[in-house]
Amino acid sequence: MDLDDQEASSNIEDRRGMSIGGIGGGLGLGTIAIGVIAYFLGFDPGTVMNLAQQVQQSTPQLQTSQAPHGAPSDPLGKFSAKVLGSTEVVWGDIFRQSNTSYRAPTLVLYERAVRSSCGLGQSAMGPFYCPNDEKLYLDLSFFRDLQTRFRAPGDFAQAYVIAHEVGHHVQKLTGTFRKMEAARGRASETETNRLSVRMELQADCYAGVWGHYAGTMNQVQPGEVEEALRAATAIGDDRLQQETQGRVVPESFTHGTSAQRVRWFTRGLRSGRPSDCNTFSAASL
Numbered sequence: 001m002d003l004d005d006q007e008a009s010s011n012i013e014d015r016r017g018m019s020i021g022g023i024g025g026g027l028g029l030g031t032i033a034i035g036v037i038a039y040f041l042g043f044d045p046g047t048v049m050n051l052a053q054q055v056q057q058s059t060p061q062l063q064t065s066q067a068p069h070g071a072p073s074d075p076l077g078k079f080s081a082k083v084l085g086s087t088e089v090v091w092g093d094i095f096r097q098s099n100t101s102y103r104a105p106t107l108v109l110y111e112r113a114v115r116s117s118c119g120l121g122q123s124a125m126g127p128f129y130c131p132n133d134e135k136l137y138l139d140l141s142f143f144r145d146l147q148t149r150f151r152a153p154g155d156f157a158q159a160y161v162i163a164h165e166v167g168h169h170v171q172k173l174t175g176t177f178r179k180m181e182a183a184r185g186r187a188s189e190t191e192t193n194r195l196s197v198r199m200e201l202q203a204d205c206y207a208g209v210w211g212h213y214a215g216t217m218n219q220v221q222p223g224e225v226e227e228a229l230r231a232a233t234a235i236g237d238d239r240l241q242q243e244t245q246g247r248v249v250p251e252s253f254t255h256g257t258s259a260q261r262v263r264w265f266t267r268g269l270r271s272g273r274p275s276d277c278n279t280f281s282a283a284s285l
């Protein structure tokens with residue numbers, strides 16, 4: 001990517017190197033990680049809440065609020081701040097076109113474990129978005145996993161991850177999150193998973209919409225699109241389940257298959273129109 005001309009967002013909270021009392025020492029984190037691996041790259045406040053309850057007693061104090069704000073100076077931190085800045089430009093324009101204003105989310109950089117208004121988050125869950133505090137939580141070590149474990153190298157693959165979480169924020173602003181939460185309360189588990197897949201694929205499509213305009217701003221070169229497609233392929237539910245459980249259980253999908261993720265990302269990328277991202281009304285995904 002070429003982000004030389006892109007201003008870094010200042011909506012960054014850098015909590016790296018900060019411990020949250022009692023955890024971060026490794027106790028129990030490994031075992032919890034196995035249970036949540038499937039939520040990878042995902043929205044699942046419910047899971048986060050459960051985690052929080054498990055460790056609540058041992059973590060009396062909240063994470064310090066004195067985290068440095070503004071764009072970090074290290075390369076990966078700075079890169080993330082620029083990608084976030086680019087999403088602010090793109091979504092700011094899109095919202096303005098429909099006469100609304102875009103309220104930008106905050107990106108929290110952390111290591112290992114982090115407090116959010118949705119409960120405790122940790123690296124093994126992958127990046128996540130908390131609608132309660134409108135913050136994206138990212139442990140930059142995930143970018144290394146993307147390259148090594150998921151064999152999806154490249155900075156556009158990394159940017160896609162941030163853009164996907166920003167997509168969830170757009171869902172918060174447009175009311176999709178609220179509707180989803182309401183539906184979750186009265187739905188069966190299978191139905192909830194089905195809704196979750198549509199939610200995730202829409203976030204992928206929104207990530208594509210951002211990618212479309214990043215392309216028109218010459219921030220992305222055509223050849224780099226492959227990077228994001230590789231990432232989308234690597235984190236499909238079918239692929240992940242095959243790798244972690246050795247079998248695929250479609251009813252338990254929460255994010256969509258690799259092919260679906262690629263399809264919806266590509267759809268947003270091609271058209272640049274959020275209205276093309278209505279996964280909830282799509283007859284087939």
Ligand SMILES: [Zn+2]
Pocket residue numbers: 041042043164165168200203
């Ligand atoms: Zn997601």
